Amino acid sequence: MTFEFRRHASAISPVTNTATFQVNSLIDTDARSVRADLSHLIDPSYEYHSPRELRWHLAERLGMTPAAVRLKEAA
Numbered sequence: 001m002t003f004e005f006r007r008h009a010s011a012i013s014p015v016t017n018t019a020t021f022q023v024n025s026l027i028d029t030d031a032r033s034v035r036a037d038l039s040h041l042i043d044p045s046y047e048y049h050s051p052r053e054l055r056w057h058l059a060e061r062l063g064m065t066p067a068a069v070r071l072k073e074a075a
Contacts, residue, residue: 001062002028002029002071004029004074005054005071006073006074008024008044022044022047023039023042023044023046024039025074026038026041027074041061042058051073055070
């Protein structure tokens with residue numbers, strides 16, 4: 001599955017001292033008829049450290065392997 005995400009905000013993690021981001025929208029770009037908004041599947045307040053972390057989180061939520069999940073960031 002391919003998902004397109006849009007970052008909402010960035011912050012510095014007090015634990016790791018690295019940049020984090022929240023996801024504003026998450027779209028299933030593989031949907032047949034309409035691009036399906038799947039933003040409800042994730043916690044919008046969660047601070048992701050990387051797109052890789054988001055990919056693993058989505059794979060877990062959808063019962064898939066991380067290799068089956070592809071992400072691209074919206075422009």
